[in-house]
Amino acid sequence: MTSREQLLASTFVSLADTLVADFDVIDFLHTLASRSVELLDADAAGIMLADRHGDLHVMASSAEEARLLELYELQNNEGPCLDCFRSGRSVARDDPPAMRASWPAFTEQLQGLGFHSAQALPMRLREETIGALNLFRIEPGRLSATDREIGQAMADVATVGLIQERAIAASELLATQLQTALSSRVQLEQAKGVLAQRAGLRMDAAFQVMRAYARSHNHRLSDVAAQVIDGSLDDDQIRQGPHPTPSAAPRT
Template sequence: MTSREQLLASTFVSLADTLVADFDVIDFLHTLATRSVELLNVDAAGIMLADGKGGLHVMASSTEEARLLELYELQNNEGPCLDCYRSGRPVARDDQSAMRQSWPAFTKELQGLGFHSAQALPMRLRDQTIGALNLFRLQPGQLNQADLSLGQAMADVATVGLLQERAIAASELLATQLQTALASRVQLEQAKGVLAQRAGLPMDEAFQVMRAYARSHNRRLSDVAAQIIDGTLDDNHVRTSPNPKPRAQPQT
């Protein structure tokens, strides 16, 4: 088995294993985003999920640029992820001219951050769509069919995982998890900013440092974030934890 096949097998196991007692939805979604970059011909990925009222929220991203693009989509009500969530179908455009015609403001922002292609895959189960997976490329053009099929399979498995029942009905579980995840996400962004300022780190690196510390100490990200914010966790101690391999950043 090749290293890519091993990573692929590990990814599907991770995306299907949501019934553990300490299931962490934020870490789960970041796994989907980072594995999308590692397994598909894309340079960044992000995930939006809907809350109980149907409002979309940025929940995970592989880079700071991806997070900013998704926030821009929400703020301007324009972009492939929104169209994908609303239609429940994959969304892409053949070239930049078609992208500018569909999403003029978003395409300008996309290019300003160094990307030249964006498309989105629905996170859905049958007729229920709970969000979308955004895929960004530095090069123009869509993903090939093999990568699209793999990306959709990953999104589908992740969706099934999120919708699995524990002790309550799947819809009630999802609503609870997403509301908790949204609150955790706000706290994580605050902690990321605090750590970045205190330690003089880029925002992306600050998050990776927090995540590495949480994983190496078998702790939840939300608990680590809370201690960083209130100052009870020493910044230097957090930074000494093993860091994941650095990711290439888009060139503007």
């Protein structure tokens, strides 16, 4: 196995390993950018990712020049990375005249920084495009077919890893929210029992009293329940508090 093949294998392992506890998305993307330069016939690389609103942001670059070019694309709404993200397909031009015909301002900026070729590969899984990998070359012309295939494979693996990491993070957040809700419900049931016993109320009446107090004071029902349990909320105070208005609702 050649050193390039070894580096390629190592890169795919790194890009697939997003399940570690200390996963760092910025470091992950910088790995993709730097390895793209090492493995492909490119002199610089940059990565843009979309936020949940679909707006692109510069996330990583192998060199400052690449970062500046990507920022220029966003600021001027022109360039291969934007076209790639919008279409979900790779974008390239054969030579500087063809580039100037498509992206006149961007091409001038590109050449001003010493590059003569720019192309973009989509970071896409099926129908979902989450960003694009920009590749810049000092020499004009496209990447070779082999390099394009390798670059796209790297972008694909990175995309799968990122989407997987996002799904796990969302799942963990949902699980945390559910556990919080369950804990709050247990606490509420406990508070109902405490108030019912102390104030001589039925359980359903105790709940209505706490709910009315939460509404009229714009408190979370879970917070009122906690105060009932620890005794910091006086029973008479909660029973004699102002009645809620029809439009009021407790914050949960």
